[in-house]
Amino acid sequence: MRVWVWGVFLALMAFAQGTDPREEAKRQKELLLQTAGILPTELVVQQGEELFNRKGPSGKTMAECDFGLGKGVLEGAAARLPRYFLDTGRVEDLDGRIVTCLTRVLGYKPQEVKRQEVVALAFYIASKSTGHKIQVRLLFPEERALYALGEKLFYARSGQRDIGCATCHITYVKRRAGVLPYADVLGEDKSWTHWPAYRYSNDQIWTMQDRIRACYGNIGHPQPNFYSTPILALELFLAYNNNGAVVEEWPAFVR
Template sequence: MSRLWRFVAAGLALLALGVGVFAQDQPEPSPAEEAKKQRQQLLEQGGGILPSDLYVAQGEELFKAVRGPKGVSLEGCDFGRGAGQVEGVVAQLPRYFPDTGRVEDLDSRIRSCMIGLQGFKPEEVKRSEVIAIAFYLASLSHEATVDVRLATPQEKRMYALGEELFWVRAGPRDMGCATCHVTYRGKRSGVLPLSDVVGEKVAAHWPAYRYSNDSALTMEDRIRTCYSNLGMPAPDYYSDAVIALGLWLAVQSNGAKMDLPGFIR
């Protein structure tokens, strides 16, 4: 190699080293910052409309439509504030409902009203419709303050179950919710840091639109995905396990202002 080329090669090596060091010194954007950037890009591309807005519109149509064997809308459903009162109700769920005799979250309450009020059979309730209606109701609780109370024995028992499920380690990997979100919070799993679901008051951001795979999710979907990621069978939709975990997380989020529908990676 000539003297000139040795000089050029050395210069390029130093330049590459400098670029590498510079890149390492640059702080990576936080998930919240990244989501904010992606949200703005989608707003610009969609003419001021987010994909989550489409789910909200679909949910509103389903909520107000006269449907089912009984030929009624869901506007008569009681979400905790009385029939037809839906402003801010998501901020107070899960809670105990005397008409079903169980603690219900947003998803299961929608399903209960589709069955009890509209007359659908359980197997006729479509998951996609529950999600869309959940997005609509969530939009009516935007900026409401999370206020989930443990006022009944049923709610206290469900909360205790949720707390136990959050901390317990099980399955083939001997892991649980707290393994990722307490013990290893801030560490990376793939491209994302593991979140502090308690400190971040995570329940204030669900249901949410996930832009990385263009999907609408509720807290039940998120909990079931976590179980699958840990190599364990996912609890059934609307089951006590997912409702209990959702209740525990909601109580940890008390006092937070809801940002709904959420927008996440």
Template sequence: MVLAAALALVAALAQEFADPREEARRQKQLLLETAGILPTELIVEEGRDLFYRRGPSGKTMEACDFGLGPGVLEGAAARLPRYFLDTNRVEDLDSRILTCMTRVQGFRPEQVRRSEVVALAFYIASYSTGKPIQVRLLFPQERELYALGERLFYARSGARDMGCATCHVTYVGRRAGVLPYADVLGKDKSWTNWPAYRYSNDQAWTMQDRIRACYTVIGHPGPELYSLPILALQLFMAYHANGVVVEEWPAFVR
């Protein structure tokens, strides 16, 4: 009886402290063997259909500029967030999709569903697999937002007096499952995890969703989607991932 309980505890601890990357690879392989296809592939295909769907203006998203010219997707997501002249603001992939759907395609903001934005993000990001992250701070708006992102990343707040850096800098290597999101001393490979499908909760997330979830973990109200704090944190983290090659977008994670 005691031995059985001890073995169960050891098994539970082993699962808790398992390398999340290795476990994700194992789950991915199991899903491929049983279903023959990954959820990421299905969502990318959904995003492809949405990309070529005509909006009220009669235009598809081929008319949208994601930073490299209208309709150019190859490597575009790996260069975001960035400043766009047409909106006079810094945008990440999610917010740029929202801009394109409303300003170019003619959808009203209330007509834009979050699931569609995520599917489009999966499709567009898939064109940056194998590309290096290239985020610059050329415009004053980018530099100002980067400074805000840095302050937010290291700020401690909420009911638990925690912040991004508490987990992703202080506890890296000291707590199971904690990965470096913005290690300012080196290149951050975990930035390339998002957008991703999370098999643990069967959800498709972009970095915006990940940031909002992190705020919930630290006991702090999450920023609104497409809001300035989310954009600022993304710009700060992406800048410190410069040069890292995207292994797979969208990714398959825990």
């Protein structure tokens, strides 16, 4: 059987057996904490903080960067991304804004930016939004256009199996019952707030970009590149539809 079929199968089995994935994640977290004394999420956040305070070729640190709420302000900033930035004239998400900061402010060349460092920085910056509400807006035409693209991509179907995100991620029952059209995108538990996260099932650190790329991979669709427009568009669409959700813990700890 293909990998994606297995994934869906296992998810359904867990559901049928009543194994709550959240409870299971909590249990795994406790276990790790007991054996290692520290969580992998905390280690990555620490690493991200060190990178944040490291001077780039320009002699500046990331404290000189604006993540949307002003230079060096991190508290709650990640909960308001993606958003349009005047200085780049683009909508940027957390990952993309980190790359902008590393290249434009710290002076690294684009090819010098390491993905693992971007993820560690994303973990650190996101950790400053725990307890904050997701607040993403569509004020600028660029944001509205990207949202429209994300919506299109989410409902588009393609490939040999003719499936797309919505095939697996929309609860049709609710839609028929006439609930707000997108209130149920990716379920009621506000999945936007699950990422960035540490995945204990395969010991990986992922941001939302990794999550979305993996889902494209699962359906045998070519994976859009990191920082590409389709990824960003889907992120904006998902974030907007998760507005108001409170971030329980960033980075999260998931299966």
